[in-house]
Amino acid sequence: MLTIDAISKSYLDGTVQQHILSQLSFSIESGVSVSIRGASGSGKSTLLHLLAALDTPDEGRIWFSDSTIQASKLDIASFSEAQANAYRMSTIGIVFQKYNLIDVISVKENIFLPAKLNAQKGVPLDTDYITKLMADLGVLKHADKLPHQLSGGEQQRVAIARALAHKPRLLLADEPTGNLDSVNSELVSSLLIDTCSKHNTTLILVTHSEKVAALTSQQVFLEQGRLVSTSG
């Protein structure tokens, strides 16, 4: 469903052109979970941002196709601002390392937010689904609390529920457990992977942990802007 076709991204660092991603290509099947690993600064976040249409590559294309919605392929790399917004709102979900929740509204309202935004665009709101999602992620009992009343692990689980609430085709998670201790990290990560596969959502997960990566169906290793190994 996602075909990355020779994308390159570089930044001007002072006077030196820093090539972060160079001629990177690979493809991801619908419904699978992919983990991306690599040293700090290897370009993992950059790649994820490109996939989320938050940033544009210097060259190359990113083909997105989804048989359930439309037959034709879309090039994420050449989205307009409005297209990118629509894509982020309806098609994908994002989980960051931190700052995933709005602290003035309750956990429940946070989770419902993207679904409601989509509801404004005519997508029906599936309350049962979201309630079940919350139950799966174990955050139902915190529904009426404010985010800052939860622990770090609970907050990230809420963030996952929020990212999945509008039934995205693709979930992008950039070190979602980077701020958690290793026990919690594995717990939340496995929950994430399980929930995604349960709802048949494609997952791209950036992680440092080998253990977590082992839980995914496909593993990617980034080094010097290139894919070093794929397995799974």
Next chain:
Amino acid sequence: MQSYKATKFSVLMLIASLIIASCGLSTVLIINASAKQSYSNTNTLLIDNVQYQVLAENPKTPLTKQDYVTLRRQGFSQLIAIAQSSAHIYQDDIRLSSRRVMITGIDTVSLLGALNDNSAQNSNNANSTVNQSTPFLGAMPFSAPVGIVHPSLLKQLNDDARSSRQVGGTNKLSIYIDRQSSDNSQQGAATTFLPDLVSFEDPSLGNDVITDIGEYFRLFPASKLSSLLLVSDASGESLEQLVNMIKGYLPAHLTLMPLSNNNEQGELTDSFHMNLLAMALLMFVVCLFIVINAVNLVINARMPWFKICRQLGISRYKIFISQIVEISLITFIACCLGIYASIHLSNLVAPSIQATLEGLYGVQVGYGSSALVVLFVKVFGISLCGSLLATLAPFSISNKSLSTTKSSDNFKQNERMWYRTFWLLSVGFALLAFSILHFSSTLWLLLVATAVLILSGCSLLLANYPQVINGLYRLIPTRFVLLRLSTKQSIALSGKTKVACCAFFIAATSNIGMNLMVDSFRGATVNWLESRLTTDYYLYYEGKENIVALANTADVEIYQRFENTISFRGQKLQQYSYPTTQQFKQAMVFYQLGNEDALWQQFEAQEAILVNQQFAFAFDYSLGDAVSMANPATGLMQSYSIRGIFYDFGNPSKQVLFPLSSFDSAIAKSSIYSINTDELGLERFKIVLAGANIDYERSLLNSAELLAISKETFDRTFVITDGLNIVTLLVAALSLACAIVVLMNDVRPQNMLIRSLGVSAFKTQVLALFQYLLLCLIALIFATPFGILLSWVLIYDINLTAFQWTYPLQINFFKIAFIYALSLAVVIVVICIPIIRAGKRPLIEDIRWLN
């Protein structure tokens, strides 16, 4: 501390707010100083040690030159004659100064003699003492007559002359006097030139030209002596002896009176000073809010620095001191700039301030010599105190967070505590304000009460922000997800922008209050003017011709206003005549009146009188009370009953109206004549006037013209108030913008998140704008009742105390709506900049910065 790069904006804001604050403060101080100096010394006219003066008892029997000569022959060489007239100054038929100039003649030769006598008694070194006590004599050469003027007046005249002179005109400044108002015996004669003007710097010189009395009588041959000043060093018993001796020799028609300090005027101008000072302080306080904000911003930006410094082992004390030193330095620089700007500004607004003082309060305004050092010390002192105070608050917080790692405080409980505190504060302030208003009638206490009242509103607003927004939140349909979200966010915002919201509330309240007051006043005055200016034309004339007789020959209907001034319970009282024709009856605008038919009957029978509000409020009279006062014609005491209290805006004096028959038409003075006639009649009247050598060009006005002039003066008067209002609003908006800059970092993660959910940048900007506008709107809604309350207090309490007149409060909803729109517009303009700046940043930058 080399961290200016990161905090350039906030430091700039800090300096700007301090400049505005110090500029406003020093402008007001300069204006206050000049106004104060000029009127307080008016009566002594550059001469020290004058405590008494000889005046005529009655205008019928004036003080004559013969009286003066007789008294001096009797050995009272301490009595010095002065004579005064006011006149416009012209050059080649072009009026130079818009204001009348007071021309004073002093018997300088006798004065010199008297001073020499005095000093001879006290010391051997006579000359130096003379020059010390009356330095202006030194500026008067005996060789040629000169007029002494304040350098600023001379400069103003020169400027006016230059701008009005045609190309190729004479180089020598030739000035002549329009003597029409005081002397018309030589009408048609060539212009009378003023002597050479010599500038002389003295704070007591205002709009004055001082000259020798000989020169004065050359200018005004028909003028009378105004008074004789008693120039004497004597004090205590010897002074009393002298006074008694003079009293024994004085002819019956003259009296010796202590030189009054002009109490009424003093009070009036005091209230004006209070007014200005209060506004300046208001602005200053609002500026301090900005300073707090800006300091907050600086500290926020420098927090990492401080942490590094702490880790490097620099003590907290040292960091603190370095910041204090820095703030002081910034304050110093800002004060210099502010004072520099204010000197220019005060020169700019001086004419309009003078117009206010003269028009509204009947006070002579002069040119103050502003002592720069004193001014600077004052302003810098106040600013420094203010800015340090403003700094202390954020610093104490920063110190805390330096020493302890951030503790996650209990949000809900905290909020409830704030809520209770603010409610308590609000109720406390309100109680305090009302008890002051109720029990006190001292002007400054009343002003304090209004300030407390505003503070009470402030606390009320802060206490109820979350409740009101929550209420609003419930009203928004759940469909509008983002709107609801923003509304929720503005609750959190209100907690973080307390200071800025307060500033905005204060600005809005004072804006609404002031505007309603001015509007009510304008409405009442225009109404009153339109009603009172009932006849077709008005003639201003103070000469000797019998205008009524002239009008009769021209077959024109004319009413003269007889004027008499008496002393009533130690204060000046105007006794004026008022015609009792149907037209005039209808023209009277009453504040309170009894039965109208009976009223006019009794008025004509000289049993009832009409008094102005100033009279009634000053002496605490009400309708139906009996007053005993001198009959204007006979001077005998008589009892009158007060049957009507009328509006008399702008009059600093107490006034009582009598029917025309109460005056002795043979001797009573008149200066205004009301005329009813058509075009033809007017032409006939003009011909008659011209025949009697009366220059009517500038003194015969029709009512419409007069009304227009009055309205124009009025509007000009309140330009200052309007200007200050806008400035306050702007300052408050700036403070809000400052707060936004601080908060932008706080809300950055949330905006990032919302935008990553696919909400467009434009929408998030609009939502941010909405949040702040919501806060402002709620502040405005809270400010409205407080503004109305404020105008009520201003009209019914402060006005009454300060001016002894009041008028009905008119609540103009259009005006309030206009203020709403204006305030929100100002806010939008000011806060748009930081919001758009934040929205322009690509989302990816935010994400990278945060993750």
